[in-house]
Amino acid sequence: MSEYAQAIIESMHESLITMSPDLRIRKANKYFYDTFRVKPAQTEGYYLYELGNGQWEIPELQKNLKLLQNSNQQFANFEVDHDFPGIGRRSMLLDAQKFTLKDRKEESILLSIRDITTRKQIENSVRESEERLQLLIQNTYDIITILSKEGDILYESNSVERILGYKPTERTGKNIFKVPIVHPDDIKQKEAAFEKAVASSSEIVKAEFRLRHKDGSYKDIEAVYVNLIHDSQIAGIVANYHDVADQRKVERQREEFVSIASHELKTPVTSMKGYIQILRDMFSVADDSMSADLMEKLDYQVDFDIDQLIHEVVTEMQLTTKKHLIVADLKAGKKINADRERIGQVLSNLISNAVKYSPDADKIIITSSSNGENVAVSVQDFGIGIRPDMQKKVFDRFFRFSDPAGKNYPGLGPGLYIASEIIKRHGGTINLASEKKQGSTFSFTIPYKN
Ligand code: ADP
Numbered sequence: 204m205s206e207y208a209q210a211i212i213e214s215m216h217e218s219l220i221t222m223s224p225d226l227r228i229r230k231a232n233k234y235f236y237d238t239f240r241v242k243p244a245q246t247e248g249y250y251l252y253e254l255g256n257g258q259w260e261i262p263e264l265q266k267n268l269k270l271l272q273n274s275n276q277q278f279a280n281f282e283v284d285h286d287f288p289g290i291g292r293r294s295m296l297l298d299a300q301k302f303t304l305k306d307r308k309e310e311s312i313l314l315s316i317r318d319i320t321t322r323k324q325i326e327n328s329v330r331e332s333e334e335r336l337q338l339l340i341q342n343t344y345d346i347i348t349i350l351s352k353e354g355d356i357l358y359e360s361n362s363v364e365r366i367l368g369y370k371p372t373e374r375t376g377k378n379i380f381k382v383p384i385v386h387p388d389d390i391k392q393k394e395a396a397f398e399k400a401v402a403s404s405s406e407i408v409k410a411e412f413r414l415r416h417k418d419g420s421y422k423d424i425e426a427v428y429v430n431l432i433h434d435s436q437i438a439g440i441v442a443n444y445h446d447v448a449d450q451r452k453v454e455r456q457r458e459e460f461v462s463i464a465s466h467e468l469k470t471p472v473t474s475m476k477g478y479i480q481i482l483r484d485m486f487s488v489a490d491d492s493m494s495a496d497l498m499e500k501l502d503y504q505v506d507f508d509i510d511q512l513i514h515e516v517v518t519e520m521q522l523t524t525k526k527h528l529i530v531a532d533l534k535a536g537k538k539i540n541a542d543r544e545r546i547g548q549v550l551s552n553l554i555s556n557a558v559k560y561s562p563d564a565d566k567i568i569i570t571s572s573s574n575g576e577n578v579a580v581s582v583q584d585f586g587i588g589i590r591p592d593m594q595k596k597v598f599d600r601f602f603r604f605s606d607p608a609g610k611n612y613p614g615l616g617p618g619l620y621i622a623s624e625i626i627k628r629h630g631g632t633i634n635l636a637s638e639k640k641q642g643s644t645f646s647f648t649i650p651y652k653n
Contacts, residue, residue, distance in 0.1 A: 218316035224309060226250060226268055238318065240289060251314075258287050264297065271299050271312060282319075294323045346444040352401045352432055354379045357439050366446045368417030386413035386421050393426075400428035400440050414444070423447045507543045509535045509578050509651075510571055516550040517569060524558045527567050535571035535578040539651040541629050546649070549622040553582040553645045556618065561586025561642060573651065577631070581646035589637040597635060598623040622647075 212219055218235035222228055228246055236243065241255050251268070252260045261283055270276045277300040286292050296317040303310050340347050340360050346367070349358040355378050359371045367384070379385075385393045389412035396410035408428040413421040425445040431437040510533040517531045539546075557567045564585035571580045589597060597619050626633045626647045637643035 218318075220251070220314040220316070222251070222312040222314065224272065224312070226272055226312070228254075229311065235316070238290070239287065256288065258289075261285055267297075268299065268312075268314075271301065275301060277301065292320075293318060294320045345446070346442075348442040348444065349437060349439040350379065350397075350442060351439055354381075354397065366416075366444070367414055367422065384415040386415065389413050396426065396428060397440070400430050401432075404430040404433060406430070411447075423451050506538055506540050509537055509539050509546075509580070509649075512543060512547055513550060513569060513571055513580065516547055516554065520551060520554045520558070523555070527558055527561070527565055529554065529567045529569065531569045531571075533569070533571045535573040535580070537573045537578050537651045539578055539649055541649055541651075542625075545625045546629075549625050549647065550580070550582075552618045552622045556645075557582050557584035557586070557643070560584065564642070576652070577648040577650050579646060579648045581644055583642065583644040585642040588639040588641050588643055589635070590639055594635050594637055598633065 212232050215232060216234055218238055219232045220228055220235060221230050228249055228251060231241075231243070231246055235241075236246070239255060239258070246254055252265060264281075264283060267276075267278050267281060271278065277298075279298045279300075281297045281299075283295045283297060284292065285295070296319050297314065298317075299312060299314045301310050301312055343360060343362055345360075346363045347358075347360040348356060348363075351357055356375050359374045361371055363369050363371055363374060379397070380394070383390065392410055393412045396408050399406070400408040410426045410428070412424060412426065414424050416422055423446070425447050427443045427445075429441045429443075431439060431441050513531060513533055517529050521529050554567065554569070561567070561584040566585060568583040569581070570583075571578060573579065599620060623633045626649065629649050631647055631649040633645070633647040635643060635645050
C-alpha cells in the first residue's frame with residue numbers, strides 16, 4: 204500500500220480493517236484502535252472475534268464475513284447494534300469487500316466500520332419530538348388548520364370532530380370559500396381576516412365568526428391566523444379556531460340574570476306597601492281574617508325590624524362556617540320600611556363574601572346602629588382585603604378580582620353589584636373600607652322612613 208494511501212486511511216474518521224483471506228487482521232487504522240480501545244500488538248494477526256475479550260463476537264457479522272470469504276459476497280450498510288464492554292452500546296454500519304493489491308498476490312478483505320450511534324440518537328429524538336408535536340396538535344383543545352393561500356384545507360386537527368362534528372378527512376382538501384361552513388352573515392369578516400393574513404407574514408390576525416356544526420347549529424369561534432407560507436415545513440396559513448360557546452353562554456346567563464334582577468328591583472317598595480295596606484283594610488272590613496293575616500305577613504316583608512333580620516341571617520350563615528364565629532352587635536332598634544327579602548339577600552352576600560375571603564381568620568363582626576334618619580349596618584372580616592385600586596370596582600357589574608397568589612375563590616361575580624343596586628334603590632348608600640391582608644368592612648345605610 205502506498206504511503207499516500209496509508210496516510211489517508213490513518214486520518215479517516217471511520218474504522219478500517221484489512222484482513223487476510225483467512226480473516227485474520229492484517230492492519231487496522233488509528234481510528235479503530237482509538238474507538239475500540241485496543242492496541243496493534245493485540246490486534247494484528249488475530250481474528251476479529253478474538254479482540255478485546257471477545258467483544259467483537261457478533262454472530263451475524265461472523266456469518267457475513269464467512270460468506271464474503273467463501274463466495275465473494277460483499278456486504279454494505281450492514282447495521283449492527285452491539286454492547287461493547289467499556290464503551291457502551293453502539294450502532295454501526297459495516298461494509299466489507301475483497302480487493303487485491305498490486306504488489307501482493309493474495310487477496311485482502313477491507314472492512315469499514317462507521318459509528319452511527321449519535322446520528323441514530325438524533326434521528327430518534329427528532330422522530331420522538333415530531334410524534335409528540337403531532338400528538339399535541341391532534342389532541343389540542345382548539346382546531347388547528349393549515350390552509351393554502353387560496354383557502355384549500357391542507358390539514359385539520361382531530362378536534363374539528365369534537366367542536367364541529369366533522370371528521371378531519373371530511374374537511375381536508377375542501378376550499379373554505381367554495382365549500383364554506385361560516386355563517387352567511389360572517390363571511391365578510393372571515394374573508395377579510397384570511398386575506399389580511401395572506402397579505403402579511405408578520406402579523407397575527409384575529410377574528411370572530413360563527414361556524415356551522417355538522418348538525419346545522421352554529422358555534423361561536425375565535426380565530427387566530429398566522430402566515431407561515433414561507434416556512435418550508437408548513438408552507439401555509441395556520442389557523443387556530445377556539446370554541447367560545449361556553450364562555451358566551453356564561454356571559455349571556457349573567458346578562459340575563461342581571462337584567463331580571465334589575466327589573467325586579469324596579470318595583471317600588473313604597474307603592475307595594477300602599478297596596479298591601481289598602482287590601483288589608485279591605486279584607487278586615489270584609490271580615491276575611493285569613494286573607495287579612497296573610498296581608499299582615501306580606502306587610503311584615505316591607506316593614507320589619509332590621510336587627511331581627513340581621514339576627515336571622517347571621518344564624519343561617521353561621522351554619523355555613525365552622526371556622527368563623529359571626530359576632531353580631533345589633534343596636535339599630537328600628538323598624539325599616541324596605542324589601543325584607545332583598546335586604547336579607549344583601550346581608551347574606553356580604554357575610555358569605557366575608558367568610559369566603561377570610562379563609563385564615565376566625566371572626567366576622569356585624570354591627571347595626573341608627574341615627575335620626577338611617578340605619579347603618581357593617582360587616583367586617585379579617586381576611587385577604589382588597590387593593591385600593593380595586594375597591595371602587597368591586598361594585599361593578601362583572602367585577603371579579605383574580606388573586607395574584609393564584610388562589611381560586613368560587614363565585615358568580617355580580618353579587619356586590621346587585622347588593623349595591625338594592626341599597627341604592629332603597630335610597631341608601633353602600634361603602635367599603637379595606638386594607639390588603641388586614642380585612643374588609645362593607646357597610647350600608649338605609650333610610651328607615653322610606
Ligand atoms: P363573587 O364573590 O361571587 O366573585 P362578588 O360580586 O360578591 O362576587 O364580589 C366581587 C369581587 O370582590 C370578588 O370576586 C372578590 O374579589 C372581591 N371581594 C368581595 N368581598 C370581598 C371581601 N370580603 N374580601 C376580599 N375581597 C372581596
